[in-house]
Amino acid sequence: MSDRVKIFLLLLPAMTIIVVLFFGGLGIGLMRSFNYMPVIGLTEPDLSAYVSVFTDREFYLSFLLTFHIAFTSTVISSILAIGAALLLRRSFVGRGIVNFLFQLNLTVPHLVGAIGMLYLFSQSGSFARLAHEFGMIQRPSDFPALVFDPYAIGIILQYVWKEIPFIGVIVLANMQSIGEDYESVARSLGASKWQTFRFVLLPLIFPGVLSASVMVFAFTFGAYEIPAILGANFPAALPVLAYRKYTDVDLAARPEAMAMAIIIALLSAVMIYFYVRYSRRRIRG
Amino acid sequence: MTHVSIKDLTKVYPGATDPSLDRLSLEIPSGELTALLGPSGCGKTTTMKMIAGLLEPTSGDVAFDGRSVLNDKPENRGVVMVFQNYLLFPYMSVADNVGFGLKMRKIPAAEIKRRVGDMLDLVKLPDLGNRKPSALSGGQQQRVALARALIVQPNVLLLDEPLSNLDAHLRFEMRDLIRSLQQDMGITTIFVTHDQEEAVVLADRVALILDGKMKQYDTPDMFYKRPVDEATARFFGGHNFIQGVSDGRMFDSALGRLVLPDGATTGPGKLTFRPENVRIWHNETSGQNTLSATINDIIYLGTQTRLKLLVGETPIEAVVNPNEIERFTTGDSLPIHLPKSTLWVIA
Incomplete structure (x- = not known):
C-alpha cells in the first residue's frame, strides 16, 4: 500500500466526521436559510429570511452587543493574561502553587462558572447580601446590576475569568520557549524595560497571543449558553436571538434562525480576518 | 575608550553551594581586545552578563574608568553584548535590526537610515537591509549582530563565542573584520570562548578561567611558553x-x-x-x-x-x-x- 493511500485511510474517520457533520450541517443550514425546506412545502429558494433579518432593528442591536461582548472580553483577557504570564515566568517562592491555582478554572465548565457568577453577582446574590449586611446599600436590589445588565458586564466578567488562564497558559509556554536572551540583547542595546516589552517581547509572543485571542473571540462571539444565562432579555446576543427564532412555535421562523446563524459565522470570519491583518501590522510593523 | 576593572567578582546562583564565579579580578586596558577563555560552565558567560548588568553579582565590583557601574541599569552602561546565536529579532528586517538601538534612543528616522546604511557598508553587507534575518547565512547574521552592536558606539563590546558558529574559512574573515573594526573604533572588547585557538587568534590578552577561578591573565604566547600550572598547559594542548x-x-x-x-x-x-x-x-x-x-x-x-x-x-x-x-x-x-x-x- 502506498504512503498516500495509507495517509488517506488514516485520515478518513476524522475527515468523515468533519465533512458529514460540519459541512453537512452547514449545507443544510444554508439551504434552510434560503427558505428551501421541502418538508413543509418550501421548494422555491429565496432571500426573504436574510431580508427580514437585515430589516429587523433588533438584529443590529444584538450584533453591537455581541461584538461588544466578544471584543471587550478578548481584549481584557488578553491583556491580563499577558500580565499574568509575565509574572508567572519569573521564579519565586510558591510559584508552583500559584501556577496551579492560575490554571485551575480551565477545568470548570463555562456553564458552572456562569451559575457561580449568578450566585455571586446578581442583585439577590452573595455580594448583594453582604453589601446589604454591612450597610453599604439599603436594599439588596440597590446592588449595581452586573448580570442581566444592558452592558453585559456579567457575561464579560465570566468570559474574562474563564479565558485569562486559557490565553495565559499559551502565552506563558510561548514566553518560556523564547527565553530571555532576546530581551537581554534589547536591554544591552539601550532599550528600557517598557521598550523591551513593547518592541521585542510583545512581537515575539504575538503569534501565540493572536491565535489564542482569535479562538477566544470566535468562541465568545458565537457562544450561546453564557449570554442565555447571564444576559439581558433585550437586546440579546446574536446566538441567543438565533436560538429563540429556531425554537419559535412558528416553523416559518426557522429560515430566519438559519440565516442568522450563517451571518454569525460569516461575520466572525470577516472580523477575525481584519483583526489578524490589523494587529499584525500594528505589533510587528 | 573605557578602562574596565573587575574586582573580586563572585556569583553564587540561588540554590547553589559553589560559586559559578569565584573572586575574578581583571584589569582590561582601554581599547584592548581581551578573551575570557574556559570550558563550558566555567563562569565566562556569567561574567559577561554581570559586566553588561544583565545579572547581579553576589559580591565584587565592576568599574569603568574607575567608577563602579553596578548600580547602572543595563541600558545606561554603554555595554553591548553580542550573543553566540546572534539573536537577531526575527520579525524585523536587517536594517531595522541594525537601527534598533538608535530607535530606542529616539534618534530621528532619517539619521537612523543614514547610519544604518554606513554601518552595513562597514560590515560589508550593503545590499541586504531589506532582507529578513532568516534569509541570511550564519556569517551574514553574525555581521548584522555586530553592526547592530557597533552602531550605538558602545564603551565596551562583549562578544559571546564570536567565531565558534562559523565554518573554518569564515572564521578568519570574521576574525579580521572584528579586529579591524575594534581597532578602528577603539572599543574595549571582551569576548568569551571555550576554544583556545579562537582566543589566541583574536585577543590581545587572554584570561583563562577554570572552575570559576582565574588561572592566568596574559598575552596569548605566554600560555604556550610560560603556563602557570599543568591544567593551564593542558588546556592549551x-x-x-x-x-x-x-x-x-x-x-x-x-x-x-x-x-x-x-x-x-x-x-x-x-x-x-x-x-x-x-x-x-x-x-x-x-x-x-x-x-x-x-x-x-x-x-x-x-x-x-x-x-x-x-x-x-x-x-x-x-x-x-x-x-x-x-x-x-x-x-x-x-x-x-x-x-x-x-x-x-x-x-
Missing part, C-alpha cells in the same frame, strides 16, 4: 609533564639533567615543553639537552603527525610535519633535542 626537582638552572628527572632557561622556579615541580618544540634528528653539537628516544607510536592527524616517544621508561610526545612521516617507523631509536628556551618548570 600541553602533553609533556615530567616530575622532578629544579635548582633554578638545572632540572633533575627521569629524563636526566636538563639545562633550564633563566628565571625558572626552584624546588620540586614538573618540567613541561610543547610537543611542537621537540626537535627530532637534531645534531646538537654541545650535547646540551639531547636525549635518545624510541618511537612507540605514530599518529597521523592530517595537518601534523604526533610521535609517542619513550625516553627510557618516560613517555613524551612530539609533533612533526606530516610530510616527514615516511622517515619514521615504530621501534626506531633517534636523538631528540629539547632547546632550553622552550622548557618551563611549573609547581
Whole structure:
C-alpha cells in the first residue's frame, strides 16, 4: 500500500466526521436559510429570511452587543493574561502553587462558572447580601446590576475569568520557549524595560497571543449558553436571538434562525480576518 | 575608550553551594581586545552578563574608568553584548535590526537610515537591509549582530563565542573584520570562548578561567611558553609533564639533567615543553639537552603527525610535519633535542 493511500485511510474517520457533520450541517443550514425546506412545502429558494433579518432593528442591536461582548472580553483577557504570564515566568517562592491555582478554572465548565457568577453577582446574590449586611446599600436590589445588565458586564466578567488562564497558559509556554536572551540583547542595546516589552517581547509572543485571542473571540462571539444565562432579555446576543427564532412555535421562523446563524459565522470570519491583518501590522510593523 | 576593572567578582546562583564565579579580578586596558577563555560552565558567560548588568553579582565590583557601574541599569552602561546565536529579532528586517538601538534612543528616522546604511557598508553587507534575518547565512547574521552592536558606539563590546558558529574559512574573515573594526573604533572588547585557538587568534590578552577561578591573565604566547600550572598547559594542548626537582638552572628527572632557561622556579615541580618544540634528528653539537628516544607510536592527524616517544621508561610526545612521516617507523631509536628556551618548570 502506498504512503498516500495509507495517509488517506488514516485520515478518513476524522475527515468523515468533519465533512458529514460540519459541512453537512452547514449545507443544510444554508439551504434552510434560503427558505428551501421541502418538508413543509418550501421548494422555491429565496432571500426573504436574510431580508427580514437585515430589516429587523433588533438584529443590529444584538450584533453591537455581541461584538461588544466578544471584543471587550478578548481584549481584557488578553491583556491580563499577558500580565499574568509575565509574572508567572519569573521564579519565586510558591510559584508552583500559584501556577496551579492560575490554571485551575480551565477545568470548570463555562456553564458552572456562569451559575457561580449568578450566585455571586446578581442583585439577590452573595455580594448583594453582604453589601446589604454591612450597610453599604439599603436594599439588596440597590446592588449595581452586573448580570442581566444592558452592558453585559456579567457575561464579560465570566468570559474574562474563564479565558485569562486559557490565553495565559499559551502565552506563558510561548514566553518560556523564547527565553530571555532576546530581551537581554534589547536591554544591552539601550532599550528600557517598557521598550523591551513593547518592541521585542510583545512581537515575539504575538503569534501565540493572536491565535489564542482569535479562538477566544470566535468562541465568545458565537457562544450561546453564557449570554442565555447571564444576559439581558433585550437586546440579546446574536446566538441567543438565533436560538429563540429556531425554537419559535412558528416553523416559518426557522429560515430566519438559519440565516442568522450563517451571518454569525460569516461575520466572525470577516472580523477575525481584519483583526489578524490589523494587529499584525500594528505589533510587528 | 573605557578602562574596565573587575574586582573580586563572585556569583553564587540561588540554590547553589559553589560559586559559578569565584573572586575574578581583571584589569582590561582601554581599547584592548581581551578573551575570557574556559570550558563550558566555567563562569565566562556569567561574567559577561554581570559586566553588561544583565545579572547581579553576589559580591565584587565592576568599574569603568574607575567608577563602579553596578548600580547602572543595563541600558545606561554603554555595554553591548553580542550573543553566540546572534539573536537577531526575527520579525524585523536587517536594517531595522541594525537601527534598533538608535530607535530606542529616539534618534530621528532619517539619521537612523543614514547610519544604518554606513554601518552595513562597514560590515560589508550593503545590499541586504531589506532582507529578513532568516534569509541570511550564519556569517551574514553574525555581521548584522555586530553592526547592530557597533552602531550605538558602545564603551565596551562583549562578544559571546564570536567565531565558534562559523565554518573554518569564515572564521578568519570574521576574525579580521572584528579586529579591524575594534581597532578602528577603539572599543574595549571582551569576548568569551571555550576554544583556545579562537582566543589566541583574536585577543590581545587572554584570561583563562577554570572552575570559576582565574588561572592566568596574559598575552596569548605566554600560555604556550610560560603556563602557570599543568591544567593551564593542558588546556592549551600541553602533553609533556615530567616530575622532578629544579635548582633554578638545572632540572633533575627521569629524563636526566636538563639545562633550564633563566628565571625558572626552584624546588620540586614538573618540567613541561610543547610537543611542537621537540626537535627530532637534531645534531646538537654541545650535547646540551639531547636525549635518545624510541618511537612507540605514530599518529597521523592530517595537518601534523604526533610521535609517542619513550625516553627510557618516560613517555613524551612530539609533533612533526606530516610530510616527514615516511622517515619514521615504530621501534626506531633517534636523538631528540629539547632547546632550553622552550622548557618551563611549573609547581
